Amino acid sequence: MPDDKLHKIKHSLAHVMAAAVQEIYPNARFGIGPVIENGFYYDFDFPSDNGQSIQITPEILPEIEKRMRAIIKKNLPVEQFNLSITEAIKEAKVAGQVYKMELLEEIKSGKRPGQPSFYRIGSFIDLCKGPHVKNTKDLPLDGFKLTRIAGAYWKGDSANPQMQRTYAVAFENKKELEEYLELQKELEKRDHRKLGIELDLFTFSELVGPGLPLWTPKGTLLRNLLDDFVWQLRQAYGYEQVDIPHITKKDLYEKSGHWEKFQDELFKINTREGHLFAMKPMNCPHHTQIYARKPHSYKELPVRYANTTKVYRDEQSGELSGVSRVLSITQDDAHVFCRIEQVEEEVQKIWEIISNFYESFGFSLKLLLSLRDPNHPEKYLGNKEHWEQAEKILRKVAEENKKEYLEAPGEAAFYAPKLDFIAKDSLGREWQVATIQLDVNMPERFDLFCINEQGKRERIVMIHAAIMGSIERFLSVLIEHYAGAFPVWLSPVQAMIVPISEKFNDYAQKIERALKEMDIRVEYDNRSESVGKKIREAEMQKTPYILVVGEKEEKAKTVAIRQRGKGDLGTQKIEKFIQKIQEEIQEKKSS
RNA sequence: GCCGGAGUAGCUCAGGGGUAGAGCAAUUCUUUCGUAAAGAAUAGGCCGUGAGUUCGAAUCUCACCUCCGGCUCCA
Numbered sequence: 001m002p003d004d005k006l007h008k009i010k011h012s013l014a015h016v017m018a019a020a021v022q023e024i025y026p027n028a029r030f031g032i033g034p035v036i037e038n039g040f041y042y043d044f045d046f047p048s049d050n051g052q053s054i055q056i057t058p059e060i061l062p063e064i065e066k067r068m069r070a071i072i073k074k075n076l077p078v079e080q081f082n083l084s085i086t087e088a089i090k091e092a093k094v095a096g097q098v099y100k101m102e103l104l105e106e107i108k109s110g111k112r113p114g115q116p117s118f119y120r121i122g123s124f125i126d127l128c129k130g131p132h133v134k135n136t137k138d139l140p141l142d143g144f145k146l147t148r149i150a151g152a153y154w155k156g157d158s159a160n161p162q163m164q165r166t167y168a169v170a171f172e173n174k175k176e177l178e179e180y181l182e183l184q185k186e187l188e189k190r191d192h193r194k195l196g197i198e199l200d201l202f203t204f205s206e207l208v209g210p211g212l213p214l215w216t217p218k219g220t221l222l223r224n225l226l227d228d229f230v231w232q233l234r235q236a237y238g239y240e241q242v243d244i245p246h247i248t249k250k251d252l253y254e255k256s257g258h259w260e261k262f263q264d265e266l267f268k269i270n271t272r273e274g275h276l277f278a279m280k281p282m283n284c285p286h287h288t289q290i291y292a293r294k295p296h297s298y299k300e301l302p303v304r305y306a307n308t309t310k311v312y313r314d315e316q317s318g319e320l321s322g323v324s325r326v327l328s329i330t331q332d333d334a335h336v337f338c339r340i341e342q343v344e345e346e347v348q349k350i351w352e353i354i355s356n357f358y359e360s361f362g363f364s365l366k367l368l369l370s371l372r373d374p375n376h377p378e379k380y381l382g383n384k385e386h387w388e389q390a391e392k393i394l395r396k397v398a399e400e401n402k403k404e405y406l407e408a409p410g411e412a413a414f415y416a417p418k419l420d421f422i423a424k425d426s427l428g429r430e431w432q433v434a435t436i437q438l439d440v441n442m443p444e445r446f447d448l449f450c451i452n453e454q455g456k457r458e459r460i461v462m463i464h465a466a467i468m469g470s471i472e473r474f475l476s477v478l479i480e481h482y483a484g485a486f487p488v489w490l491s492p493v494q495a496m497i498v499p500i501s502e503k504f505n506d507y508a509q510k511i512e513r514a515l516k517e518m519d520i521r522v523e524y525d526n527r528s529e530s531v532g533k534k535i536r537e538a539e540m541q542k543t544p545y546i547l548v549v550g551e552k553e554e555k556a557k558t559v560a561i562r563q564r565g566k567g568d569l570g571t572q573k574i575e576k577f578i579q580k581i582q583e584e585i586q587e588k589k590s591s
Numbered sequence: 592g593c594c595g596g597a598g599u600a601g602c603u604c605a606g607g608g609g610u611a612g613a614g615c616a617a618u619u620c621u622u623u624c625g626u627a628a629a630g631a632a633u634a635g636g637c638c639g640u641g642a643g644u645u646c647g648a649a650u651c652u653c654a655c656c657u658c659c660g661g662c663u664c665c666a
Contacts, residue, residue: 055594055595056595057595057596058595058596147660148595148596148660148661149594149595149596149660149661150594150595150660150661150662151593151594151595151661151662152594152661152662152663153593153594153662153663156662156663157663158592158593158662158663158664159663162593162594162662162663163594163662164594164595165594165661165662167660167661193658193659197602198602204657204658206639206656206657209657210656210657210658258666261666262666265664265665265666281666282666284666311666313665313666315664315665316592316593316663316664316665317592318592318593318594318661318662318663318664319592319663319664319665320658321659325665413666414666415666416666437666464666498625498626499623500623500624500625501623501624501625502623502624503623528621528622528623529624529628529629530622530623530624530628530629531623531624531625531626532624532625532626532627532628532629533627533628533629534626534627535626535627536626536627536628537627537628538627539626539627540627546626548625548626550624550625551625552625560625560626562626567626568625568626
């Protein structure tokens with residue numbers, strides 16, 4: 001929406017920032033300065049006399065901001081004017097603006113549409129289509145803030161030189177800016193990397209290495225609960241569990257096509273006899289070999305294999321982040337081997353599992369139909385007809401579900417088009433989660449078939465279906481979605497017993513046993529600390545229930561219940577509490 | 592991988608060319624407590640790793656490792 005007010009403000013502020021930078025560094029070369037969500041950025045390059053680029057540091061940001069405000073206060077008009085392309089290129093050349101020259105050459109050659117248009121603010125002139133505010137007095141003096149400096153490749157291509165990108169957030173006024181900064185603080189509090197350590201779910205070791213999370217007892221419990229939930233949903237649709245080794249001869253990936261495409265991202269293993277093995281970066285090739293162990297009658301199809309297992313990918317170090325992007329990834333993977341006419345029904349079933357699963361956590365789902373990039377057919381396996389057929393089927397299922405979806409050309413996997421599910425969390429952020437891929441290529445490469453009604457071999461297709469996708473990534477989303485306050489069924493500790501004093505330890509132990517017998521995950525805090533402190537710590541661990549017991553409770557065979565976020569609920573009979581918490585655990589699947 | 596920032600006790604952080612600091616956590620003792628931090632004592636460190644400069648380095652320099660913000664990538 002380039003015409004809306006905020007968009008114009010951000011866009012003009014980007015020019016003002018560039019103007020301020022030019023005041024400080026007259027030699028600065030300018031890249032592009034677009035509007036982004038919540039603000040804008042501008043890419044700069046600062047050549048020095050010896051030809052090397054100067055690196056600016058964050059300390060300069062307040063100085064740039066100061067100069068921006070001074071420019072705004074001058075109430076300068078923002079004026080549009082045109083130049084002929086030849087003149088424009090000449091001007092850019094004189095000014096040493098090599099990046100602008102490149103853009104202008106693209107306009108000249110027709111690679112970039114339109115005519116060169118310029119905007120002037122004071123003495124600063126920039127190639128720009130607009131639109132902008134009419135005058136710098138329309139810009140908010142305290143509605144923006146420069147946030148950081150980052151490296152960014154010219155035109156987003158790592159083969160190009162790296163420029164220095166200065167990011168800013170911008171709003172119509174100070175209040176909105178402050179609200180945004182508040183929200184950022186809330187996000188920081190919810191950061192799964194912080195919460196995951198505080199809640200003792202995972203850890204990292206410098207000896208083990210980056211991107212290799214180690215899962216604690218609580219974290220492992222959480223992972224298993226989630227995985228069991230997925231399995232429970234899958235079991236109802238006829239899935240069977242399989243298991244595979246984590247390594248394979250490279251031959252498997254040469255046949256699947258992964259070797260050619262991803263060999264740099266595989267962890268490789270040399271055996272003592274000189275053979276080359278690889279850690280598996282995905283599971284489908286292994287699973288094809290289970291299917292291929294014997295001929296299948298069409299009557300046996302669909303064959304559905306589920307397998308939660310780790311894959312290993314040698315990612316670039318700068319891409320790692322918390323547990324959302326790691327080297328050892330646990331996939332809740334499944335592969336359905338079926339005839340082409342069974343695909344719709346199978347995809348439908350997977351869709352139901354995905355909906356059930358995500359809705360039970362309160363995520364709403366959006367759909368992305370990820371197709372191949374029509375301009376780069378060389379990036380994909382197999383022939384055009386097969387791709388078109390697969391894309392057509394997925395599109396049909398999407399339409400029949402009456403679900404709104406966006407088509408995303410170029411987002412397909414190299415072997416198959418996908419239905420990608422996007423979950424919206426409690427703060428409105430969107431995460432790509434589950435995926436369904438319709439694959440006609442792997443079956444071709446591995447010669448997977450069934451024997452049809454005519455007694456002939458018939459090529460089958462393969463559906464790849466992950467519900468959580470990666471447990472690590474899903475958990476990072478879930479931690480932030482709940483800010484660590486998991487629903488009771490997922491809480492590693494569901495209830496913490498806090499006796500008022502040592503005198504009631506026996507009674508506390510009795511309650512502990514009673515709850516444990518009913519499979520409630522309970523802990524009993526018998527440390528010699530004050531009641532207040534024990535409650536504080538249990539609250540900070542986001543324990544759903546704290547059971548305070550003392551003389552009154554022992555006599556009446558009750559517990560005083562304190563519920564997370566709700567405070568003291570008063571006393572209840574133990575049986576009553578057990579019933580209450582069990583009902584709450586049951587509710588998860590129907591919510 | 593690339594650009595920038597940062598690494599001091601389990602955690603949060605102060606300090607800074609000349610004996611290593613605090614709070615919380617831990618351990619021991621005292622306290623036995625009614626809904627978000629009781630008190631005391633003790634212990635805890637190759638100041639991320641390695642090299643260099645220096646009479647002397649946690650502090651200055653370089654390389655590497657790890658983390659953070661971006662870029663590129665994501666089967």
